[in-house]
Amino acid sequence: MTRYLPPAILVVLALLPLVLKDPYLLNALITGGIFTIGAISLNLLLGYTGQLSLGHIAFFGIGAYASALTTLGFDIGIFGDFRIVHEGWHPFAGFIVAILLSGACGYVVGRLSFRVRGAYFVIVTICFAEVVRLVALNWVELTQGPLALTAIPQMKIGFPGLGEITLRTKAQNYYLMLAVAALAYVVVARLVSSRFGRAMRGLKENEQLAISVGVNATRTLTVAAAISAAIAGAAGSIYAHYFRIIDPDVFLFTYTVTMVIMVVSGGKGALAGPVIGGLIFGTLPVALRPYMAPEAQWIVYGAVLIAILFLMPRGIAPYLDDWFASRRRAPARAPVAQPQLEGQP
């Protein structure tokens, strides 16, 4: 019955704003949901290619800045008198630019950093995110630096027959988040079950063997990194147009850690993983807020991360899977046949 579970959960989530009117809760759900989209994209790398990318927030932030700047416009000097002047575009164009630019950055960074593996890959990805943060902080002419980009226009979406809608209310933004999250989920689901996804899994499980049967490791990983970054960029764009203000702090390592916690607790390499993790860690701040200061909440997150790695390193999703599987009867192990060997297969 697990096949019907994702659409059922989507329906429940879609009905939520009808009963949930509290703007604070809705805001928490939107924020949690935006980071869940980031977690869904991170899972593609972390869970399916097995590459622990800890600079993922860079693509989210690049998407946020790209979308905001495309919409707001900018005027920057390059060499001497040569300036690039951009008049603000439609917010939806910003959304598209965010996806494309983040995807392109993901491609380039992947291309460069997949030359190293293991701890060195992790360190390179962290460094990349920090360099981008420092650029956002110091390129004041473009990004306003620590003063932040403000008054970012709200997202506008045109619907055939309905005309254009500006997303002003929390409920509208909630539906935008949910739609993008569902799309991201489907894209990742389709990708990992296609032959591209099998190549990724092959690389994760046994890189040498995968290359020896013709899998192009660099290209496969780079494509995964680009798609993952593009989805993160989409999440960043929603973030920018929802909060309408962004500063270089969107690149902080702690946000990457938030996504990592969502993926690892939910179950990396499981489609449901980041969704489960996102639901838990997206709503946990709301549950903990009356009792704890934000820094105390972070202590809880750190402790939960450690506890999960010790107690259920595969995350929650596989346990749910096992539970569903145990409700069906396991087929008996059949005896081994002799090799057939005759004729051409």
Place this chain on the structure above:
Amino acid sequence: MSANAAPILSVDHVGVRFGGLVAIADLHFDVREGEILSLIGPNGAGKTTAFNVVTGFLKPTQGEVRLRGTSLSGLSPNRINRLGLARTFQRTSVFPNDTVTDNVLIGLHREDRGASLLEAIFNLPRERAGEAARREKARALIDWVGLSARANERAGALSYGEQRLVGVALALATEPSMLLLDEPVSGMNASETQNFVRLIRSVRDRGVTILLVEHDMPMVMEVSDRIVALNHGKLIADGTPDEIRADPAVIEAYLGKSAAAREAEREAAHA
């Protein structure tokens, strides 16, 4: 196979050095189209190194390898596989967490009939047709090596011998013209080994040339058309199993040891 068939693979004066250590001094031999050629030699003779050079996992410090006249120098292992060379590995021959079917499907991933990335994501007709064709091929290959009963089991849960069969199916999925087998029967019992010998012959009968590295001498003598013997990174003999058995250099380097020592070596190879 006839002795004057064209070479499919030429190992042309290949040498490999790691720092000051000479793994292969100067290796020179051809593999002819359609034959079963075995590479033998005592431990440390450079057999696995030679395998890694041929399949692109190691860059030789001198010489080159040619596949049907095309130089493999500087090509990555995945490119070399596309040119028609497939291999199995000594220890890890499968993707342990995938089912047997998915293992073989990974081998089929680069089928040119396959649809583009976007078609795959949106599950368009061409992708669906390609996927159906791949599944059919995978099923046929799995049947052919005799693992149809295990098709939906996790490859890592299979017995050692069965995993080797998955490895062969996986390699054959890439439709190679030549297959390199790295100690495929080590750890197998007698009946599994016999089955594997039949398998190797059937693979050859499908038109795939075989290069085999193996310590199990009776098996090598039984299955090979020709044998190349190495010692200390150098070629010391090249001939039919009977010629190799009688070759004084081989006897001295390899078979000349006492029966007990040979037995110990075989034990070590199986461990």
Place this chain on the structure above:
Amino acid sequence: MDQFLQHLVNAMVLGGAYALLGIGLTLIFGIMNVVNFTHGALYTFGAYAMFIASTALGLNFFVALPFSIVAGLALGAAIELTLLRPLRGADIDTTMLVMIGAGIILQSGTLWIFGGVAKAIPSPFPDAPLTLGSVSISWLRLFVLVAAAALIALAYAMINGTRLGRAMRATFQDSDAAALMGVNVRFIYTATFALGSSLAAAAGALLGPVYVVFPQMGDLAAVKAFAIVILGGLGSITGAALGGFILALAEEFGAGYVSSGYRDAMGFLIIIAVLLAKPTGLFARAERVG
């Protein structure tokens, strides 16, 4: 030229503390194969230990310093025993994530207890700097340089001249062989992590009085330590010491002559450049087995 000399002197002071950070991390990385994401938090911890010792506890500055180093040693040992020992044999990604969790707990704990406001550690040295020609250096900075050099020499002597150091080097070469030769590898891991932690705490305790102490001070310190390790080579004390000074020079001159805003980007750029120019790393041991 005068400015050049001044930058050089500043870089020496900074480089000493960076070298301590780098040595601690390179030992842990090299011997235990653990990417220690708590290293920055231990640096912060050392600075706060120094702050508490010299204010709340009222200890003399020169007593507070060894106190902070010992506190770092104890915290490092505690982390190793509770988190790393049970995870021996787990894959490197798992230990990295656990260390990230521990780092978050330490940093948020510091923020929770002490608040986000930066603290100053009182210094016993005169305010007037020592001036030699056109170059001036504060007495405190001079002390930091001397103390760092002494600690580096001490660590070097310990690794190369004691039984413990010999066992650590044997474990670095091959932990299985070391175990066969009677080395208590479990103890070596604890000792290594504690020693590395104490060096990070020492760096924090030394730089804390020079700058100010705040909960996030360890974030950049950690990345700098990674840069130093990658520059200097895995498990090499000499390399880490050199790497520390190279990074300090790059930062000091980068900030002086290029742009002060990108001062802290130097470490990151060095890491990216080194790893990408030489994908196998500058190390004797390759991460990938071919």
